[in-house]
Structure formats: structure tokens, C-alpha cells
Amino acid sequence: MSEQHDREFIKRFSLTLVALMVFTVVIIFVARGIHGTMERSESQARTVAKQERILPVAGVYAGDTGRAAAQAAAEAARAAAPAVAFEGSLDGQMIYDRVCGTCHNAGAAGAPQLIAAAWDGRLDKGRDQLVANAINGINAMPARGGRMDLSDEQVAASVDYMLGALE
Structure with a gap:
């Protein structure tokens, strides 16, 4: 069974x-x-990305056409130039609070806090070197504190504020 x-x-x-x-x-x-x-159907973002990928890299023009194209390109570049951060304000404290303070208040990645002892060895380099380091970046600090739209004058104003605020 x-x-x-x-x-x-x-x-x-x-x-x-x-x-x-x-x-x-x-x-x-x-x-x-x-x-x-x-x-x-393709998504709108995919279509735009595809159009950007197939744009010509450069154009070659000669004679009057070349001069006109070069002038038009120069005008377009001036119009598209990045705006300066914070409408060009040179208020060092405001720039510090909005950009630099993010790392310097916490001492992130070795950023010196606004305590005189933390700046030992740095102050000896002088203000100009400190401004150059802030503009170009040093160690873990990115150039201009990661804000490429800051002008050199704005970075210098922020460094001046920091030097004046040391306890």
C-alpha cells in the first residue's frame, strides 16, 4: 500500500x-x-542631461565671424560670472558666522578655535600668510572655506575678524 x-x-x-x-x-x-x-517616455532630467552631453565643446570661426563670436562669448562670460557671496559684504563677523564658524567653532578637522592658545605657531606666520592660507586652503581646510564665491577681500575680512576675536 x-x-x-x-x-x-x-x-x-x-x-x-x-x-x-x-x-x-x-x-x-x-x-x-x-x-x-x-x-x-524619458524623464525631463534625462533629456536635459543628454542634450548637455552632446553640445559641441568649442567652435572655430575665422575673420569677422570669429571676432563677433569671440565678443559674444566674452559678453556671455561676463554676464554669467558668479556673483560674489553675501552681495559683496565685507562684514567679517557675518562671513565668519555663516562660513568659517562651521568648522572653527567646533575645531573640526584641526581648525583652530577662537582661543589664542589654539593659534600658537600660526600667528607667527603673519596676517598675510594666514589670509593666503584661507584663500588657497591648507591641510583639511578647503580653499575659501569651501565657498568659492567669496572674494579675496571677504576672506581677508573674515580672517581679520578672527584675529581680533582671539581670547
Whole structure:
């Protein structure tokens, strides 16, 4: 009797597996059919990125056409020049609070806090070297404190504020 039960089990199990495989194939064909009816559209961001990638790198012009194109390019570059941060303000404390203080208040990555002891060895270099380091970056400090839109004068004003605020 047990051999007969085993055969019956194998038969039903095999039929179940075949039914599941058929069901899987049917689902695959239904999914492909539905997918084929869907309208394909690219996202706006992908279209813009593609257009930017295929723009020409440069143009070559000669004679009057070249002069006109060069003048137009120069005017466009002047118009597109990055704006100076904080509308050009030379308020050293405001610049420190909004840019420099992020690291210098906490002493992040070795940034000296506004405590005279933290500036030992740095003050000996002189103000001009400190301003140059702030403009160009030094060690873990990025150039201009990571704000490339700060002018040299704004960076110098912030350094002056920091030197005046040392306790």
C-alpha cells in the first residue's frame, strides 16, 4: 500500500510542478503583452542631461565671424560670472558666522578655535600668510572655506575678524 501512495504522491507532485510552470509561462507572456502596450517616455532630467552631453565643446570661426563670436562669448562670460557671496559684504563677523564658524567653532578637522592658545605657531606666520592660507586652503581646510564665491577681500575680512576675536 505504501508503494501505491508514493506513486500517487509523485504523480500529484509532478502535476503540481507542471501546473506551476505553465502558470509562470502564462504570467511571463501576459507581462510582456502589457509592457508592449505601455508608452515609453524619458524623464525631463534625462533629456536635459543628454542634450548637455552632446553640445559641441568649442567652435572655430575665422575673420569677422570669429571676432563677433569671440565678443559674444566674452559678453556671455561676463554676464554669467558668479556673483560674489553675501552681495559683496565685507562684514567679517557675518562671513565668519555663516562660513568659517562651521568648522572653527567646533575645531573640526584641526581648525583652530577662537582661543589664542589654539593659534600658537600660526600667528607667527603673519596676517598675510594666514589670509593666503584661507584663500588657497591648507591641510583639511578647503580653499575659501569651501565657498568659492567669496572674494579675496571677504576672506581677508573674515580672517581679520578672527584675529581680533582671539581670547
